[in-house]
Amino acid sequence: MRKTYTILGVIAVVVLVIYSLIPDSFFVEKVYPLEEGVFVTNYDDRSDGxxxxxxxxxxxxxxxxxxxLGADTTVPAWCGMLWNFDPDTLEKFRNWIFVDSVIFDVETSGTDEILVKLWAYxxxxxxxxxxxxxxxxxxEVKVSGGxxxxxxxxxxxxxxDxxxxxxxxxxELNKRHQESMARLEIxxxxxxxxxxSFSIVFHEVSVKGISNFWFGAVLFAFLGITIVAVGFRHHKKNEDKDD
Known part of the structure; x- marks a missing residue:
């Protein structure tokens, strides 16, 4: 029995070593150019006076x-642009739980800072x-122009806040909910x-993350090892009862 557990332990160590040696596998998801089903628009405060x-x-x-932004400082002012990943309100949000960065290939003029906003369900x-x-x-993202x-x-x-x-x-309800990303706003x-006036020319917008394939494979391997270990344990107990 000890020999069996030793073998299983060695297999677990080998799996972890192999996993640590596997190079990171990245995925990239495009936000612009636009994919089918994504809606982008601009907005301002004119409808509110x-x-x-x-x-x-x-x-x-x-x-x-x-x-x-309107020059009249006696009234609030706002403008921006918005990517809507779920324009038909079907709750088909983007799952960005494994996304580690948002990437912009842009050309800016007339400003040194923009606000990037993500809206999650x-x-x-x-x-x-x-x-x-x-x-x-x-x-808040600093831009250098050009x-x-x-x-x-x-x-x-x-x-x-x-x-x-x-x-x-x-x-206290501070979970990020990257698994349900609904909109991107500038x-x-x-x-x-x-x-x-300021302008932004978007050449490409994307998100990048690390693929969870090998992580899932490792979890599956450990699940198999656990099942085998539990199976041997029950088999040993049954043998002891028979004796």
Whole structure:
């Protein structure tokens, strides 16, 4: 019996060693160019009496977003653009649980910072009819102007305090819910001046992560080892009873 457990232990160690030697296997998921079923749009505050403007123009190889916050400081101002991964409200969200970074190939002008926002479906708080109840994950991203490749690690996205207040959510409910990503949003940085236009040309947007295939294979191997070990243990008990 000890010999059997020793063999199983050696097999487990070998599995772990092999797993540690396997190079990371990455996957990449495109956000732009747009895939079928994804909707992208721009928005501004004009429908609420504001004076901001936002435009979105697409060509064969790029997408240009322009935005200017209204100059009148007596009224709130906002503008931005939004990728909707579930425009038909069928709860077909993107599973980004293994995503480790969001990557932008962009060309910027007129600004040194943008806000990147991810909105995730949170089953504890999200009402599909109320967009603000989707969980907000946000990151302020510095841009240098001109064309650049920007990589934003997922771990840097955070849920700001104002979201908990706006959605009336307990701060203890802090799970990220990357398995249910609903939208990606781009907005002006916090200190972007009123009345100044800025633009972003998107050449490519994608997310990258580490594939879970080999992790699953290791779990399956350990499940097999466990089943064999338990089987031998029960077999030994039965033999002892017969004796």
């Amino acid at each position: 504001g004076f901001s403007t936002a435009t979105l123009a697409m060509s064969d190889s790029s997408m240009k977003f322009e935005c200017m 949170d089953p504890d708080v999200t009402d599909l009819k109320k967009p603000k109840t989707f969980r907000l994950l946000m990151k 064309r650049e490749r920007i990589v934003v690690p997922m771990e840097q996205f955070y849920t700001p 104002f979201w908990y207040e706006d959605a009336q959510v307990d701060k 907005a002006p940085g916090w200190n972007h001046p009123r009345g100044k």
